[in-house]
Amino acid sequence: MYKIIRDEKLTxxxxxxxxxxxxxxKNCLPGQFIILRxxxxxxxxxxxxxxxxxxxxxxxxxxxxxxAGTEFLANLKAGDSVQDFVGPxxxxxxxxxxxxxxxxxxxxxxxxxxxxTAPVYPQVKWLNERGVMADVIVGSKTKDLLIMxxxxxxxxxxxxxxxxxxxxxxxxxxxxxxxxxxxxxxKYDVCIAIGPMIMMKFVCKLTKELDMPTVVSxxxxxxxxxxxxxxxxVTVDGEVKxxxxxxxxxxxxxxxxxxxxxxxxxxxxxEGRAFLKAKEGDTHHGGCGNCGGDQ
Amino acid sequence: xxxxxxxxxxxxEPKTRAKNFDEVCLGYNIxxxxxxxxxxxxxxxxxxxxxxxxxxxxxxFIGHLKEGNVxxxxxxxxxxxxxxxxxxxxxxxxxxCEGKCIRGIKGDPISIGxxxxxxxDWAKQNGVKPQPPKERIDKKVAVIGxxxxxxxxxxxxxxxxxxxxxxxxxxxxGGVLVxxxxxxxxxxxxxxxxxxxxxxxxxxxxxxxxxxxxSVKIDDLFEEGFEAVFIGSGAGLPKFMxxxxxxxxxxxxxxxxxxRSNLMKAFDENSTTPIMRxxxxxxxxxxxxxxxxxxxxxxxxxxxxxxxxxxxxxxxxRVEEVHHAKEEGVIFDLLTNPVEILTTxxxxxxxxxxxKMELGEPxxxxxxxxxxxxxxxxxxxxxxxxxxxxxxxxxxxxSTTSGLxxxxxxxxxxxxxxxxxxxxxxxxGGDAVTGAATVILAMGAGKAAxxxxxxxxxxxxx
Ligand SMILES: Cc1cc2nc3c(=O)[nH]c(=O)nc-3n(C[C@H](O)[C@H](O)[C@H](O)COP(=O)(O)OP(=O)(O)OC[C@H]3O[C@@H](n4cnc5c(N)ncnc54)[C@H](O)[C@@H]3O)c2cc1C
Ligand SMILES: Cc1cc2nc3c(=O)[nH]c(=O)nc-3n(C[C@H](O)[C@H](O)[C@H](O)COP(=O)(O)OP(=O)(O)OC[C@H]3O[C@@H](n4cnc5c(N)ncnc54)[C@H](O)[C@@H]3O)c2cc1C
Ligand code: SF4
Ligand code: FES
Numbered sequence: 001m002y003k004i005i006r007d008e009k010l011t012x013x014x015x016x017x018x019x020x021x022x023x024x025x026k027n028c029l030p031g032q033f034i035i036l037r038x039x040x041x042x043x044x045x046x047x048x049x050x051x052x053x054x055x056x057x058x059x060x061x062x063x064x065x066x067x068a069g070t071e072f073l074a075n076l077k078a079g080d081s082v083q084d085f086v087g088p089x090x091x092x093x094x095x096x097x098x099x100x101x102x103x104x105x106x107x108x109x110x111x112x113x114x115x116x117t118a119p120v121y122p123q124v125k126w127l128n129e130r131g132v133m134a135d136v137i138v139g140s141k142t143k144d145l146l147i148m149x150x151x152x153x154x155x156x157x158x159x160x161x162x163x164x165x166x167x168x169x170x171x172x173x174x175x176x177x178x179x180x181x182x183x184x185x186x187k188y189d190v191c192i193a194i195g196p197m198i199m200m201k202f203v204c205k206l207t208k209e210l211d212m213p214t215v216v217s218x219x220x221x222x223x224x225x226x227x228x229x230x231x232x233x234v235t236v237d238g239e240v241k242x243x244x245x246x247x248x249x250x251x252x253x254x255x256x257x258x259x260x261x262x263x264x265x266x267x268x269x270x271e272g273r274a275f276l277k278a279k280e281g282d283t284h285h286g287g288c289g290n291c292g293g294d295q
Numbered sequence: 296x297x298x299x300x301x302x303x304x305x306x307x308e309p310k311t312r313a314k315n316f317d318e319v320c321l322g323y324n325i326x327x328x329x330x331x332x333x334x335x336x337x338x339x340x341x342x343x344x345x346x347x348x349x350x351x352x353x354x355x356f357i358g359h360l361k362e363g364n365v366x367x368x369x370x371x372x373x374x375x376x377x378x379x380x381x382x383x384x385x386x387x388x389x390x391x392c393e394g395k396c397i398r399g400i401k402g403d404p405i406s407i408g409x410x411x412x413x414x415x416d417w418a419k420q421n422g423v424k425p426q427p428p429k430e431r432i433d434k435k436v437a438v439i440g441x442x443x444x445x446x447x448x449x450x451x452x453x454x455x456x457x458x459x460x461x462x463x464x465x466x467x468x469g470g471v472l473v474x475x476x477x478x479x480x481x482x483x484x485x486x487x488x489x490x491x492x493x494x495x496x497x498x499x500x501x502x503x504x505x506x507x508x509x510s511v512k513i514d515d516l517f518e519e520g521f522e523a524v525f526i527g528s529g530a531g532l533p534k535f536m537x538x539x540x541x542x543x544x545x546x547x548x549x550x551x552x553x554x555r556s557n558l559m560k561a562f563d564e565n566s567t568t569p570i571m572r573x574x575x576x577x578x579x580x581x582x583x584x585x586x587x588x589x590x591x592x593x594x595x596x597x598x599x600x601x602x603x604x605x606x607x608x609x610x611x612x613r614v615e616e617v618h619h620a621k622e623e624g625v626i627f628d629l630l631t632n633p634v635e636i637l638t639t640x641x642x643x644x645x646x647x648x649x650x651k652m653e654l655g656e657p658x659x660x661x662x663x664x665x666x667x668x669x670x671x672x673x674x675x676x677x678x679x680x681x682x683x684x685x686x687x688x689x690x691x692x693x694s695t696t697s698g699l700x701x702x703x704x705x706x707x708x709x710x711x712x713x714x715x716x717x718x719x720x721x722x723x724g725g726d727a728v729t730g731a732a733t734v735i736l737a738m739g740a741g742k743a744a745x746x747x748x749x750x751x752x753x754x755x756x757x
Contacts, residue, residue: 023510037466043559044466084466086504223554226464226506227689228474230533230548240535240542245691259542262642 001081002036005058010147013065014115015074016050022057024049024087030122031093031217031249034059035225037084038076043069046222048119048194048248049088059087062118062147089225090248093123093192094215100130108134109181109188109212110156111174111203113195114141117148119217120194125155133157135186137177139195143168174199175206188212193252197264201257214252218243220264234260299402302331304409309622313593316478319619320384323406325363328413332360335405338397343407346395348739351375353392353407360410369418372411373425377450377494378443378738380419380486381472383412385583386735387613419489425454427497432456434752437521439507439692442470443734444527444725446494447741448748453497455749460521462505467558470529471726472734474558475550477587479594480616483557508691513699513721522755523720523748526707527741530726531689535682536579540636545573545644549580549588549683556591573597573679577647579633580683581605584731586616588681589625599625600675604632604652604665628675630654632667636680646676686731696721706730713747714740722747 006018024034033048051060065071076082095103108127112120117138127134136156140146141164153159161169162177170177178191191214193203200216207214220243223229227245234243237254241247305321306312312319323331335357343353352371359368372379388394388408396404418424434457438449441463449459467473472487481487495501505511513524533548535541576592578585581603593599601620603610606629610617621627630652637646651671654663688705700708700717707716707723714722724740726732 023505027510027512084504086464086466086506086510088509089506223551223559224465227532227691228529229551229554230535231551233535233542235542240537242532245532245689259642263542263544 001083002085003081004076004078005056007076007078010062011145013074014062014145014147015065016060016062016118017073017076018051018058018060019082019085020057021059021085021087024059024085025052025054025057028052028059028088029092029096030126031096031119032088032090033119033225033248034061034085034087035089035222036061036073036082036086038069038073038082040083042072042083044084044223044225045069045073046089046219046225046244048217048219049122050118051122051125059085062115064115086225089244091246093126093249095123095192096126103127103130103132106132106190107186107188108132109178109186109191110134110136111139111178111191111193111195111199112136113139113174113193113199114145115147116195116199116217117152120192121148121152121155123192124152128155135181135188136160137162137174137181139164139174139177139199140168141165173202175202178203178206178210182210190215191252192216192249197257197261200252200255201261204252204255204257208253215249216252216255217248218250218255218260219248220260234263298334298398301334301403301406302327304406309619309624312479313623316594318482319479322416323409323413325365325413325417328360328365328410329363331406332357332410334398335361336397342395342397343392343405346391346393347375348391348735349375349742351392351411356414357405357407357410360414365414365417366421366423368414369423372414376738377425377447378490378734379411380415380490381443381481382735382738383408383410383415384481384486385476385613385733387733389614391735416486419485424496425450425493428454428456430456431458432752434458434523435460435521436523436525436748436752437462437516438525438527439513440464440470440527440529440725440727441468441491441501442527442529442725442737443472444529444727444737444741444744445470445525446491447738448525448527448722448724448745449499449741450494450497451742451745452748453494453499455745457749457752458498458500460500460502462502462507462511464504464506464528465558466503468501468503470527474554475584475587477553477557477591479590480587506691508695513692513696513718517720522752523722525714525741525744525748526692526716526721526723526727527725527737528689528692528727530686530731531705532687533682534684534687536633536684538633538635540638540644541682543636543638543644544642545678546636546680546682549578549584549681550686552588552681553584553591556595573677575677576600576679576681577602577633577675577677578681578683579603580685581610581612582683582685583612583616585681585683586612586620586625588683590616590620590623592679592681593623593625597679600628600677601625602628602631602633602647602649602675604630605662606630606654609662630665632665633680634672637674644678644680646674647680648672648674686726688727688730692727704730709740709744711740712743713750714744715747720751722751 232243235256356371393404652665709723722744725737
């Protein structure tokens with residue numbers, strides 16, 4: 001069992017938790033993720049590491065309620081425990097591999113969308129601790145869904161917030177903000193975009209035109225997270241890769257987003273869920289978060 | 296008594312079992328076991344022992360059964376095997392002990408597997424357990440992976456008195472025994488769990504959710520005070536064919552399909568894990584894994600096909616599994632090979648395009664090489680395709696451990712006799728070394744490595 005040390009509700013449906021997991025905290029780096037199971041009959045839920053403290057032996061995660069698994073998790077409180085917590089999984093961000101001297105000369109732009117702000121944070125913080133100030137664009141549907149603004153402000157170089165409805169910061173999509181920064185004369189050696197698949201797809205489309213190398217972090221459906229099942233396969237540069245061992249970060253200009261988006265539907269979108277409800281027959285007993293089958 | 300024919304074993308009716316996940320084979324009762332055991336001649340120079348990878352003294356344990364002394368029979372088996380209830384169910388006996396049995400020359404070989412199973416089940420029901428060691432050795436050994444290789448190695452070392460900790464990546468111990476082989480062939484609660492409890496009752500510690508290479512590295516383990524490490528991390532990543540349409544929704548690896556069903560218990564109403572319950576399922580491959588996936592899909596209500604590129608004779612699965620699959624209604628499309636997976640515009644599977652095959656000259660494996668018949672393409676309707684084509688090694692451990700050699704396929708190199716690898720204090724065995732093989736070979740390797748580790752640690756003291 002892994003104890004929840006702290007829990008915080010960030011917005012209506014996004015939660016933060018700090019969890020005791022010394023082995024993970026000791027060995028993790030920005031860019032990696034964990035898989036947890038809330039209880040002994042629960043799903044294996046992959047979540048990106050949002051922060052960690054090697055001293056306290058804790059790992060922080062931020063998650064959005066999208067289905068039964070995340071909903072159950074959100075109801076847990078500090079002092080409760082989760083059944084399983086395994087990691088760190090996947091490869092760390094490439095930035096953590098670079099010699100510091102090289103890193104110091106890099107102009108880095110992060111683009112975060114929605115709950116993707118959480119996985120961007122540890123990378124920006126890690127760079128900040130090494131004296132590298134990166135610019136960060138955070139996109140949110142609306143003001144109320146914006147998360148981690150203060151935390152991000154503390155570690156980012158420039159922080160540019162934009163909302164789809166204009167209720168806070170700039171008005172528009174993150175791609176507008178990228179264009180604006182570039183138009184104002186900013187130059188970046190690398191862009192790291194993390195958010196919904198559709199956002200990453202459009203960011204990559206733009207940065208390709210701008211000739212800006214771009215890294216994305218993919219979140220396909222996973223089961224084991226250790227390379228055993230192949231559920232997480234994505235096509236990158238025409239080759240099949242397993243996101244849990246080869247990723248989750250990939251060269252965004254080489255990812256087949258259309259395919260990845262279709263695959264993610266399998267257990268996710270309304271259509272996928274409806275389809276599954278029909279296909280799974282009575283093995284569909286909730287879990288889609290939609291049908292109420294678990295109540 | 297009919298000495299030429301084996302005592303038949305009771306099974307669930309095919310029609311009934313095709314709709315449930317309860318065990319297919321019901322096993323012998325004591326009367327049937329005694330009767331079958333009496334067919335054994337008790338050969339002096341017993342061929343069956345040669346066929347057994349862990350050399351169980353078969354005529355001796357069967358001899359005890361003849362007298363109805365099941366406890367004694369269990370003790371004999373326990374000397375050589377720590378997972379007899381599992382092996383009695385899943386070993387390919389027809390090509391091992393039973394394949395060599397003298398009785399098999401004229402008539403049926405002795406049902407050694409069923410007798411082993413009976414003995415182990417009896418011991419479980421009667422609370423007979425392996426004995427923990429009297430003396431402890433103050434040395435720590437780390438075992439990576441809790442499949443048959445790891446469990447056997449851990450059990451043997453614990454019996455010698457070592458302090459053993461198993462590190463397991465998943466949230467449950469057992470390896471393929473829990474996430475791969477289905478409930479209807481190997482019951483999890485009554486059999487696998489109990490066998491694991493037996494190993495743990497010897498004082499073995501278990502650290503779940505620990506991925507060696509990620510959560511902790513092998514070199515860290517030595518720093519933590521472990522003096523030897525055994526790697527039994529299994530076969531690795533599932534292979535795909537590389538044909539068009541393979542990334543469509545509805546195409547799964549057998550590993551994913553079986554893990555959802557077995558480990559996450561998707562077939563059980565209380566589980567929240569979804570699984571595709573197709574109308575028409577095509578399983579590509581002909582091994583045990585393919586049979587298990589097909590029979591699982593069938594039980595979830597689908598019309599199920601096995602697509603295999605060679606003929607029935609070459610099917611690598613256990614004969615019993617093929618026989619059971621047929622009885623239950625799995626359709627075999629043999630000498631058939633997929634060339635493309637057909638998809639809808641939305642990216643879901645709608646069929647599978649295949650080509651007919653014929654057998655040509657024998658290849659390196661001695662099996663006749665299948666080759667496509669030109670112009671023979673045809674389509675099979677399907678909404679789910681399960682790929683069961685074998686595995687390739689997982690680089691997680693080898694890539695994070697300095698000085699650990701792998702061969703050109705990426706398998707860890709270890710010698711057969713002692714499990715020695717190229718790195719001092721590190722031993723390996725099972726599927727991680729051989730590629731996907733069998734439970735009993737993995738156990739044999741775990742056993743050999745336990746011996747190797749014992750010798751190594753004794754040598755270190757001098
Ligand atoms: C590497 C990785 C990192 C992630 N990081 C975060 C994060 O930091 N914060 C966050 O809020 N979410 C993150 N996600 C997505 C998160 O894992 C899913 O939202 C979650 O699994 C949904 O679980 P559920 O049971 O509530 O949803 P349900 O919709 O009920 O789940 C049903 C099934 O679909 C699977 N599933 C559904 N959505 C996803 C998805 N997007 N990715 C993978 N599997 C999915 C689940 O495993 C489950 O089997 C990440 C996913 C991956 C793969
Ligand atoms: C569906 C299926 C059916 C089969 N049917 C039969 C059969 O009928 N008869 C037969 O004899 N054989 C059968 N086999 C093959 C047999 O199960 C395997 O050969 C055997 O389990 C191999 O044992 P192992 O201990 O080497 O590996 P595994 O059983 O694969 O166990 C390896 C364990 O190590 C863990 N692990 C992996 N990497 C790490 C890491 N980095 N850190 C920590 N832990 C790790 C894994 O999670 C796993 O629990 C079947 C296999 C499958 C998949
Ligand atoms: S070879 Fe057959 S008959 Fe002879 S001892 Fe072994 S099981 Fe008995
Ligand atoms: S999640 Fe199973 S292989 Fe990646």
